Amino acid sequence: xxxxxxxxxxxxxxxxxxxxxxxxxxxxxxxxxxxxxxxxxxxxxxxxxxxxxxxxxxxxxxxxxxxxxxxxxxxxxxxxxxxxxxxxxxxxxxxxxxxxxxxxxxxxxxxxxxxxxxxxxxxxxxxxxxxxxxxxxxxxxxxxxxxxxxxxxxxxxxxxxxxxxxxxxxxxxxxxxxxxxxxxxxxxxxxxxxxxxxxxxxxxxxxxxxxxxxxxxxxxxxxxxxxxxxxxxxxxxxxxxxxxxxxxxxxxxxxxxxxxxxxxxxxxxxxxxxxxxxxxxxxxxxxxxxxxxxxxxxxxxxxxxxxxxxxxxxxxxxxxxxxxxxxxxxxxxxxxxxxxxxxxxxxxxxxxxxxxxxxxxxxxxxxxxxxxxxxxxxxxxxxxxxxxxxxxxxxxxxxxxxxxxxxxxxxxxxxxxxxxxxxxxxxxxxxxxxxxxxxxxxxxxxxxxxxxxxxxxxxxxxxxxxxxxxxxxxxxxxxxxxxxxxxxxxxxxxxxxxxxxxxxxxx
Amino acid sequence: xxxxxxxxxxxxxxxxxxxxxxxxxxxxxxxxxxxxxxxxxxxxxxxxxxxxxxxxxxxxxxxxxxxxxxxxxxxxxxxxxxxxxxxxxxxxxxxxxxxxxxxxxxxxxxxxxxxxxxxxxxxxxxxxxxxxxxxxxxxxxxxxxxxxxxxxxxxxxxxxxxxxxxxxxxxxxxxxxxxxxxxxxxxxxxxxxxxxxxxxxxxxxxxxxxxxxxxxxxxxxxxxxxxxxxxxxxxxxxxxxxxxxxxxxxxxxxxxxxxxxxxxxxxxxxxxxxxxxxxxxxxxxxxxxxxxxxxxxxxxxxxxxxxxxxxxxxxxxxxxxxxxxxxxxxxxxxxxxxxxxxxxxxxxxxxxxxxxxxxxxxxxxxxxxxxxxxxxxxxxxxxxxxxxxxxxxxxxxxxxxxxxxxxxxxxxxxxxxxxxxxxxxxxxxxxxx
Numbered sequence: 001x002x003x004x005x006x007x008x009x010x011x012x013x014x015x016x017x018x019x020x021x022x023x024x025x026x027x028x029x030x031x032x033x034x035x036x037x038x039x040x041x042x043x044x045x046x047x048x049x050x051x052x053x054x055x056x057x058x059x060x061x062x063x064x065x066x067x068x069x070x071x072x073x074x075x076x077x078x079x080x081x082x083x084x085x086x087x088x089x090x091x092x093x094x095x096x097x098x099x100x101x102x103x104x105x106x107x108x109x110x111x112x113x114x115x116x117x118x119x120x121x122x123x124x125x126x127x128x129x130x131x132x133x134x135x136x137x138x139x140x141x142x143x144x145x146x147x148x149x150x151x152x153x154x155x156x157x158x159x160x161x162x163x164x165x166x167x168x169x170x171x172x173x174x175x176x177x178x179x180x181x182x183x184x185x186x187x188x189x190x191x192x193x194x195x196x197x198x199x200x201x202x203x204x205x206x207x208x209x210x211x212x213x214x215x216x217x218x219x220x221x222x223x224x225x226x227x228x229x230x231x232x233x234x235x236x237x238x239x240x241x242x243x244x245x246x247x248x249x250x251x252x253x254x255x256x257x258x259x260x261x262x263x264x265x266x267x268x269x270x271x272x273x274x275x276x277x278x279x280x281x282x283x284x285x286x287x288x289x290x291x292x293x294x295x296x297x298x299x300x301x302x303x304x305x306x307x308x309x310x311x312x313x314x315x316x317x318x319x320x321x322x323x324x325x326x327x328x329x330x331x332x333x334x335x336x337x338x339x340x341x342x343x344x345x346x347x348x349x350x351x352x353x354x355x356x357x358x359x360x361x362x363x364x365x366x367x368x369x370x371x372x373x374x375x376x377x378x379x380x381x382x383x384x385x386x387x388x389x390x391x392x393x394x395x396x397x398x399x400x401x402x403x404x405x406x407x408x409x410x411x412x413x414x415x416x417x418x419x420x421x422x423x424x425x426x427x428x429x430x431x432x433x434x435x436x437x438x439x440x441x442x443x444x445x446x447x448x449x450x451x452x453x454x455x456x457x458x459x460x461x462x463x464x465x466x467x468x469x470x471x472x473x474x475x476x477x478x479x480x481x482x483x484x485x486x487x488x489x490x491x492x493x494x495x496x497x498x499x500x501x502x503x504x505x506x507x
Numbered sequence: 508x509x510x511x512x513x514x515x516x517x518x519x520x521x522x523x524x525x526x527x528x529x530x531x532x533x534x535x536x537x538x539x540x541x542x543x544x545x546x547x548x549x550x551x552x553x554x555x556x557x558x559x560x561x562x563x564x565x566x567x568x569x570x571x572x573x574x575x576x577x578x579x580x581x582x583x584x585x586x587x588x589x590x591x592x593x594x595x596x597x598x599x600x601x602x603x604x605x606x607x608x609x610x611x612x613x614x615x616x617x618x619x620x621x622x623x624x625x626x627x628x629x630x631x632x633x634x635x636x637x638x639x640x641x642x643x644x645x646x647x648x649x650x651x652x653x654x655x656x657x658x659x660x661x662x663x664x665x666x667x668x669x670x671x672x673x674x675x676x677x678x679x680x681x682x683x684x685x686x687x688x689x690x691x692x693x694x695x696x697x698x699x700x701x702x703x704x705x706x707x708x709x710x711x712x713x714x715x716x717x718x719x720x721x722x723x724x725x726x727x728x729x730x731x732x733x734x735x736x737x738x739x740x741x742x743x744x745x746x747x748x749x750x751x752x753x754x755x756x757x758x759x760x761x762x763x764x765x766x767x768x769x770x771x772x773x774x775x776x777x778x779x780x781x782x783x784x785x786x787x788x789x790x791x792x793x794x795x796x797x798x799x800x801x802x803x804x805x806x807x808x809x810x811x812x813x814x815x816x817x818x819x820x821x822x823x824x825x826x827x828x829x830x831x832x833x834x835x836x837x838x839x840x841x842x843x844x845x846x847x848x849x850x851x852x853x854x855x856x857x858x859x860x861x862x863x864x865x866x867x868x869x870x871x872x873x874x875x876x877x878x879x880x881x882x883x884x885x886x887x888x889x890x891x892x893x894x895x896x897x898x899x900x901x902x903x904x905x906x907x908x909x910x911x912x913x914x915x916x917x918x919x920x921x922x923x924x925x926x927x928x929x930x931x932x933x934x935x936x937x938x939x940x
Contacts, residue, residue, distance in 0.1 A: 051818070070939075072820025087815035089808050090931070100808050101819030109800040152819075269529040307533065 001062055001078055001159035001191055002026055003048075008057035010043055017043040019215040020057070025160070030182055030192045032206035034199075036234055037402065037429050040215040041195045042084065045162050049081050050074040061160075072101070080153025084165040086145050088152075090138035095120055097137055098152050123151045127184060142291065143174040150181065160191045167201055171289045172459065172491030179205045197234070199227045235432045243436075243464040245443045251280030255420050255451045260310035262296040262475075270296035272475045273310075278420075278451035283442070285466030285483075286455040288494055293475035294455045295337060298424045301453075302334055303327045314420055328357055331419030335409055335426050337455070339402075343409040346398030350390060351379035353397050354412050378415075386411040387437060403434030410438055414445060421445050424455040439464060459487060459494075531607075538610040539600040541918070542618055546593045549625055553586055558632035565637045568774055575770050582632045589625030593618060627892075634899045641895050642888075643775045647848070649887025650786055651676055651858065654841025655865025656872065656879040657793050658704070661834035663874055664797060665827045666810035668934040670726020671711045673862020674733035675704035675835050679842020681737045684853035685745070687755040693847045696755060697782070697840065700847075704839015705832045707733060712831045716824050719936040730862065738855045745853060753852045758782055780848050782840075789837060794876045806830050810930035813937040823937045838865075867916045874929060889915040 003025040010018040017040045025031040035041045046052045048059060050068035059066045061077055068074045074081075081087075088097050099116035106112050120133035129147045137145055146166060153161055163182070167175045182192055182205055196202060202209055202223070209221040211233045219233055231239045255278045262271035271293040278284045286294055300308045303324045312319040319327050328334070336342035344353050355364045355375055364375050379393040386407045390400055397405055406427070413421070423442060427435040442465055446452045456462050462469055466483040473496040481489070489499055562582045566575040596618045600610040627636060655672040662669030669675075679700035687696025711729055714720040745753040758780040767777040797803040805826055808816040813823045845857050864886050872879025893908040 049818070070820060070822075071818045075820055081818065083818065087812070087818040089812045089815055091811055092804075092808070096804060100804060100816070101821050103801040103804060105801050109802055111799060111801055111804060263531055263533065265533070267531045267533045269531060272529065 003160050003191055003193075004060040004063070005044070005048065006058050006060065008044060008047055008059070009055050010040075010047055010052055011055050016215050018047065018054075021212070021215075021217055022057075023210055023217070025191045025193055027159070027191045028186055028189050029207045030186055030194055030205055032202040032209045033193060033195045033212060034197065034202050034209055034221075034230065034234055035212035036197055036431050038431065039212045039234075041212055042164055043215075044212075045081065045164055045193065045195060048074065048162065049079060075101075075156050075158070078157065078159040079162065080150075080156060080158025080160070081162045082146065082149040082153060082164065082166055084168060086149055088137045088145060088148060091136065093134050093136055094131055094140075094148050094151075095133040097148060098133075098155050102156055119155050120151055123154050127154075127181060142169045142289070143171070143177070146170070146178070147181075158190070160193070161185060162193045162195070164195045165197070166194075167196065167198060169290050169457075171494045172487070173495045174289075175201065199230045199234075202230065203227075231432070239432055239436070243439045243443060245465075246447070248283070248446065248467045249281045249449070251449055253277050254280045254315060255453070256311075256313045257301070258311040258313075260297070260300060260308070260312065262293070262300045262305050263307040264296065265306065270475050271300065274472075274475075274477055276470055276477065276480060278453060280451055281446055281449045283446050283452040283454055283465050283467045283483075284470055284480075285462040285468070286453065286470050286472055287459060287462040287490055288457065288472035290457045292472045294424070294457075294472060296475075297472070298334070298337070298422050298453070298455055301327075301422055302332065325360070331417060333413035333416065333418045333421045335406075335413055335421075335423040337424035337428065339405050339409050340398075344397045344405055347396055349394045349396055350383065350388065350400075350408055351375055351393040353408055354379050354382055354415075357412060357416070382408075382411040382415060386441075401431070403430040406430050406438065407434060410441055414441060418445065418450050421450055421452045422455075423452065425457065426454065427456075427458075427461060435461075459490060462490070463487065532609060534604055534607050534609055536604055538615065539597065539604045542593070542597040542600050542610075542615075545622055546590065546597050549586075549590050549593060549622060552626075553583070553590060553629060556629075558582055558629060560633040562628045562631050562633070563635040564628075565635050566639060566771060568637075568639055577635065580628060582628055586625045586629045589621045589628070592621045593625065596621070630896055630903055631899055636899065637895070639771065639774050641891060643778070644895065645884065645888040645891040646775060646783065647779065647844075647887075648890045649884045650782055650844045650848070651841035651861050652865045652868060652883035652886055653786055653880050654789065654844075655838050655862050656868040656883045657789060657876055658708075658834040658836075658838030658841070659866055659869035660872070660874055660876050660879050661793065661797075661806070661837065662708075662831050663869060663933050664810045664930055665806045665830035665834075666813060666930060666932040666935060666937070667712065667715055667827055667831045667834075668722040668726065669708070669711065669831065669834055669838070670723055670866065671707055671729040671733075671835075671862075672838050672865050673858055673860060674726075674730040675707045675838035676842040676845075676858045676862050676865075677730075677737055677856070678703040678707050678733045679839030680845040680857060681740070681842075681853050682839075683843040684755045684846035685752050687847060688752050691756050693756045693758045693781075693843075696847050697785070697843045700843035701836040701839045704842060705836040707839075708831045708835020711835070712828050715936065716827050716831070719938065722934050722936075734856055737853070741853060741855055749852070755846045755851050755853075757851050758847050782844055782848055785840065789840065790876060790880050793837070797876060807930070809937075810932055813932050813935075817937070817939060823939070827937075838862075841865075864912065864916055870929075886912055886916060 005021060005023040008018050008021045009016065021044055033041050043052065047054045050071045050073050059068070066077055089100070092100070095113055095116040098120050099111070104112040104115045117133040120131060124131045129151065131144060131147055131151065137148060140148070166178060170178060179201070182194065186192060194206060206223050209223060211218050211221060211230070213234060213236055221230060221233065257277070258275050260271055260274045261269065264270050274297060276284065286297070288294055296305055299305045301312055301319065303319070303322055308320055310320070314330055314332065317330065319330060340346060345356070358364055364371050376393060383390065383393055388404050388407045388411070390404060397408055400408070410426070426442065427438050430438065442452060442454065454465050468480055468483055469485060469490065470480045471478040471490060471493040473494060478493045478496060478498050492499065560582050562580050562585070564578040564580070566578060596614055600614060603610055655676055658675060659669045659672050682703035683696035683700035686699035687693050707729060711725055714725040715722040760778055760780055763777040767773045797806065805816065805821050808821065809823050809826045817823050842858070846853050865883060868879050868882035868886060871882040889912040893911045896903060896908055897905040
């Protein structure tokens with residue numbers, strides 16, 4: 001099936017998310033849509049899928065104009081979508097998820113689960129997916145959940161498949177498997193739209209590349225284009241793809257975690273016996289696919305987890321068992337992985353957000369009342385220093401772009417005297433310009449002699465920042481290796497495989 | 508206790524629940540503590556208020572086909588024996604807690620029966636306790652609670668918190684009284700009750716689904732509104748024309764042949780009014796529909812992850828409207844119990860907050876129709892116990908007994924309910940783009 005988009009425009013209030021975008025995708029072709037977070041890729045696909053109504057422009061399938069009023073219409077027309085945030089119901093089984101909205105029924109609307117099971121098994125076997133139709137989706141690994149999404153689309157006879165940032169949650173190995181699946185689908189004659197901001201993947205699998213910036217198509221490129229060329233098109237200026245940093249000036253071993261074990265509220269062991277230490281002036285980066293215990297590790301250090309055993313020592317003092325406030329007072333800076341959930345109060349102003357971690361004592365609070373003047377002066381200074389692009393310090397943080405929100409969080413956390421910085425996913429969903437800036441700040445913090453723990457699921461970020469790399473898999477340490485370890489080896493370790501000739505610390 | 512699952516079984520990367528694949532049982536000491544407190548309480552009652560004499564348990568009614576003989580027990584020895592059983596069960600619960608195991612449900616169930624029997628034997632000293640009457644009455648009193656709880660389960664499974672159950676019950680009772688008075692037959696009244704409940708649900712849906720108003724607030728306001736409207740109509744319209752508008756035709760007890768003659772169970776379950784039989788059907792139909800039909804799958808999908816439902820072409824808000832209307836209709840049926848079974852007329856605020864107890868049953872029953880029904884039956888038992896004990900003249904002050912249903916509700920919801928997980932999108936309005 002051939003897809004053609006003509007002059008699609010979508011506005012949200014005064015913001016133009018898609019500006020006259022035109023695109024053609026042929027059957028048997030993988031068409032990559034490359035662009036930064038917030039460039040308008042997902043909006044475009046949601047228009048195509050009937051979730052948004054376009055303000056202007058038309059969608060053509062096999063040269064016929066379509067009028068979708070909802071996802072149901074798009075699906076009926078043969079469009080399948082693998083969403084970035086899986087559209088699966090966690091408490092349903094695979095078969096139930098696949099049949100939902102397209103159920104075969106028997107007498108009086110009773111569900112024919114067997115038909116759905118057979119369908120799942122059939123598609124699963126055809127593409128070698130190995131998916132158990134009766135497994136509950138919430139029990140499945142992320143990579144398998146994604147295959148369920150693909151099965152869901154295929155079971156509705158989709159001829160055009162849209163993959164929206166499909167590799168964000170996958171290991172490098174799973175990513176390779178997904179690429180293979182995409183190639184198989186291409187051989188089967190499906191048209192594929194592949195949305196991503198990862199240059200490497202685009203060059204590996206795409207037949208054609210369209211680059212989008214700020215809601216507009218800025219050009220097309222061949223898969224043979226270099227990383228630097230693609231990045232420059234995507235960002236609109238030449239980009240430094242590497243972070244410049246000097247060799248570390250290592251100091252004392254200031255921060256040490258020993259036998260850390262974290263159990264969550266439902267009794268699942270999230271972190272099992274993690275031991276590591278960081279020296280002053282060193283960045284230890286935690287690599288691993290999302291959901292391997294990273295979140296619980298950082299939260300346990302902060303004192304946000306309930307069932308924790310082991311030991312977390314900073315400057316020789318035990319942090320476990322202390323309240324979050326006591327941990328912060330001990331000099332821990334924390335950039336949480338979800339800035340909107342844990343990092344900021346969206347309805348509060350930039351100035352107010354900048355003092356959230358010191359609302360108890362001077363300089364901003366005296367005898368229970370806010371020192372507004374001091375706070376404003378401080379906020380003005382940080383706005384400048386951290387290059388936060390906002391109208392003024394009274395702007396609500398919720399109205400800022402992701403990159404600027406993150407800069408506010410970074411500014412707040414780095415503007416105290418730190419003894420340790422914990423940065424979880426410091427640049428997730430942030431534009432390339434802000435990534436450069438935040439990375440420089442992290443390196444500067446390290447150079448000032450503070451131990452830094454960076455957690456990232458982006459291998460690029462890990463490699464860029466780390467002096468040493470700790471790979472987590474299933475809540476355990478696979479190994480701690482030097483910062484210049486080759487990616488291939490890191491990728492293997494992220495699947496739990498421990499290389500035999502592993503150098504460095506043994507966990 | 509920890510179970511280790513095969514780490515290779517789930518593929519390349521871990522599932523979201525447990526990266527290590529290892530699960531430890533986290534035991535709360537809530538259950539052993541609650542059991543211990545109750546055991547000590549019973550022992551203290553027996554110690555400081557000893558009664559001498561015998562207690563007779565009557566296991567059949569005079570009209571029953573099979574006459575089981577009465578059971579006469581020496582009061583104090585029986586009560587103490589049951590207290591010891593309770594103490595042993597508490598000990599077992601403590602032992603399991605120390606061994607980091609959960610207290611199983613069967614233990615709690617046996618404990619509840621032993622404790623209740625012990626207490627009743629003591630409370631009914633020197634009297635005859637009509638066991639069949641007590642249980643049959645409990646079922647009857649639980650009718651509005653069960654209908655209400657079913658309405659609650661349906662609404663919440665679709666993602667709409669149905670706080671307005673009480674309003675649906677009350678409006679149902681009102682409509683049933685008026686319509687059956689006018690027609691002289693209870694069946695049109697039952698239908699009217701259902702429609703009235705759906706009407707209240709429609710208003711709830713309008714605000715909660717279409718206008719994204721906070722569902723808790725709308726629900727509570729609706730309850731107050733229905734109290735206001737029915738009280739106004741009662742005093743202005745019903746009271747002056749009581750003979751025409753507020754003298755409802757009641758349902759009579761209709762024994763089911765054969766089934767009604769089974770000893771013990773028959774008189775309890777199958778010598779009831781038609782409303783109770785409608786209840787059996789309603790529980791079965793709701794359970795089947797929710798878990799086995801296309802409709803139910805979509806309702807649950809909409810309550811768990813509306814966005815996912817939308818992306819497969821399910822109209823989320825239309826599904827929610829349809830479900831909440833059915834929920835209101837079911838809850839409204841429960842209202843009919845008050846004016847078509849209990850008393851032959853409508854009175855102000857005659858539900859006495861039963862809708863809120865039904866809501867507690869929804870949570871206690873973990874959003875499952877069968878469990879919610881059992882929870883509602885428990886609350887019905889507590890209500891009826893109070894009535895029966897005051898009739899046979901027990902040593903417990905009647906004012907205290909009036910608290911019983913509510914005390915049981917609090918204990919049940921706060922103390923004994925395990926970790927329960929509501930539908931993920933419960934109470935969250937869905938805004939399509």
